[in-house]
Amino acid sequence: MKLGRLNHIGVATPSIAASILHFHDMMGATDISEPFDMPEQGVKVCFVNTPTGSDMNGTQIELIEPLDENSPIHGFLAKNPQGGQHHVCFEVEDISEARAWFEGQDKRILGPTRIGAHGTPIFFLHPKDMMGQLTEIMETPRGEDGGGH
Amino acid sequence: MKLGRLNHIGVATPSIAASILHFHDMMGATDISEPFDMPEQGVKVCFVNTPTGSDMNGTQIELIEPLDENSPIHGFLAKNPQGGQHHVCFEVEDISEARAWFEGQDKRILGPTRIGAHGTPIFFLHPKDMMGQLTEIMETPRGEDGGGH
Numbered sequence: 001m002k003l004g005r006l007n008h009i010g011v012a013t014p015s016i017a018a019s020i021l022h023f024h025d026m027m028g029a030t031d032i033s034e035p036f037d038m039p040e041q042g043v044k045v046c047f048v049n050t051p052t053g054s055d056m057n058g059t060q061i062e063l064i065e066p067l068d069e070n071s072p073i074h075g076f077l078a079k080n081p082q083g084g085q086h087h088v089c090f091e092v093e094d095i096s097e098a099r100a101w102f103e104g105q106d107k108r109i110l111g112p113t114r115i116g117a118h119g120t121p122i123f124f125l126h127p128k129d130m131m132g133q134l135t136e137i138m139e140t141p142r143g144e145d146g147g148g149h
Numbered sequence: 150m151k152l153g154r155l156n157h158i159g160v161a162t163p164s165i166a167a168s169i170l171h172f173h174d175m176m177g178a179t180d181i182s183e184p185f186d187m188p189e190q191g192v193k194v195c196f197v198n199t200p201t202g203s204d205m206n207g208t209q210i211e212l213i214e215p216l217d218e219n220s221p222i223h224g225f226l227a228k229n230p231q232g233g234q235h236h237v238c239f240e241v242e243d244i245s246e247a248r249a250w251f252e253g254q255d256k257r258i259l260g261p262t263r264i265g266a267h268g269t270p271i272f273f274l275h276p277k278d279m280m281g282q283l284t285e286i287m288e289t290p291r292g293e294d295g296g297g298h
Binding site for chain 1 (some may be wrong): 150151152153154155158160162167168171172173175176177178179197199200201202205207208210229231232233234237240254256276277279280281282
């Protein structure tokens, strides 16, 4: 296992529209994607791109709003009505190797490997096995030098 | 206000030693700083460096362990014994301008501007004014191209 890019941090919000205003008007973000639904995950998502020293290829902020009461984000917002930090996502070169690695370490994996918001395979690891952090593992998008945009 | 680099995400832990094992042995991190005490903040800290497409200048993970029961991290760990995501830190070019900006927007600033773990001035914004995220604002270290190492 080799640590890859911190692709994004997931931030739950009761309103992506309000979060976009917050990041654009208050925090001065200039590069925010159009929100889109991921009905199979029960969420609407949107990415705030952050700068590095040379471009906008920094760790993204993934805004996540529940689509309905069955969404996995719904329970999080019940406990944290304003929203807040929900998960971290690290890239790996090979999702199957990574899954086998964590399985071999007896880490609980939450469901099957599936296609994530960047179009590459992902899975989630149980926060209680990950020092309290819900952790997403995502295969690096090909031909994008790890940018994940 | 212009959004700068996501310098680091702060992760509270009951044991930096255990978190270093987790990030090194389990997650495959190869570049982890020596832990050091910040007694004026009541914490011990340590940085896990993450890669970008070209070097190790990605968003850092700041591990934070309380030095004693008066530490601001102590209460967080009482609620989250395993630890977890504690704050996010964005860089700005000028800390005084940034402070004036957030004051003008009626955001609650937690205490005076002080020197942070990277040796540059920082302040914290109340999570209830920041969509649920405890947010640190940090002046970009000079001559490091925003690297923050």
